[in-house]
Amino acid sequence: MELFTRVDTPSADFNIDYTSRIAFFGSCFADNISAQFAARKFRVLANPFGTVYNPVSIARQIKALSDGKIFGEGDVFQDARSGQCASGKQDACGPWHCWGAHGSLSAPSREECIAKLNVAANSAREFLQQADTVFVTLGTSFVYYLKESGKAVANCHRQAPALFERRMITVEEATQALESIVQDLVKIKQDSILPPARGPGLKAEMASHFSIAQNDAHNLHIVFTVSPLRHMADGAHNNSLSKATLLLAINSIKQKAMDSIGSTSLQNDIAEYFPSYEIVMDELRDYRFYDSDMVHLSETAEEYIFERMADCYCDEKARADMARVEKFMKEANHRVADMNSPATAAFAQKVISQAGDLEKSIPGLDLRLEIAKFREILNIR
DSSP, X not given: OOOSOOOOOOOOXXXXXXXXXXXXEESHHHHHHHHHHXXXXXXXXXXXXXXOOSHHHHHHHHHHHHTTOOOOGGGOEEOOSOEEOTTSOEEOOSOEEOTTSOGGGOBSSHHHHHHHHHHHHHHHHHHHHTOSEEEEEEOOSEEEEXXXXXXXXXXXTTOOGGGEEEEEOOHHHHHHHHHHHHHHHHHHXXXXXXXXXXXXXXXXXXXXXXXXXXXXXXXXXXXXEEOOOOOGGGOHHHHHHHHHHHHHHHHHHHHTTTGXXXXXXXXXXXXXXXXXXXXXXXXXXXGGGBOTTSSSBOHHHHHHHHHHHHHHHSOHHHHHHXXXXXXXXXXXXXXXXXXXXXXXXXXXXXXHHHHXXXXXXXXXXXXXXXXXXXXXXXXXX
16 A cells, blocks of 8 residues: 655666765755765765755856966955954955855955855866766855846845846756856866867867767766745745746757757756655655755655655665765764774774775775874874
């Protein structure tokens, strides 16, 4: 007897394992799912510019990476909320922010804020050039725009509401943002193969490199998903309209077969959809799967969705390897009570040995942090 409606998940034509590099962009749901992968020691990039909820802002972030943008003075601003400076004057003396980034990249000085943005951008660009899979989690169709410039912002940084216009974007606008995301992620991947032009006489060489780049782009898989977290501040009806807009936009780009990237050889094998929203709405339609605020998901729900993702994107061997790593990490995360006891030394030696065995048997697994931690424990004695 079936006691709930089970949502079908797509049959993936690629596999995630410990040799994979997995990137996540989007809402706090992306942060939560990426943390599940990271806790199991997968190589993960999660929201390099911080949590972002709408497709327009995600597209702007990824375009900045694709264009090789170097952040400068024009990309940051000082908090406009008045406060008392060290000089005693009432003025804008708060931290420096970027409209395209989360507050975690803000800083007390302009120079420090710019430096944090460029470090994040360079690190993210390098990771994406080698990435196999990018999960893009969309949270809402509501976007804040600066009235002065008309540009979308990823974060309002608690600035005066009068600075912004907030509206729900159309399906067409959301679709354009998603097409831009696909195009720019592919460009980043191809740019890691294509060398800079160095003058005439290199046409054949460039054609060869372009062919390699096209083939390498086939190894990139973009998985769109819609966050199941409801934005109840907008009301239940507007939340439904917002989520529907995102779902229609994702369906639209799959129907267009990725024409926006300009190559018939890169059909819709690049972009996929994972039904996390539907799984929560249909399989987990009970408030026991929610946190105390009745909006965010419980740990049980997050783990369940991760398991469904693993069933979809990890083959039997990868899942078996994951189980071995989970068992090891439970031991490695065990709290050590007495650093100087013989039992602690024996435990540290055991963990180091197990880590070495796992690294040898699971290609791509990196347990250097755990090994270093327990070697330090041995050195303390």
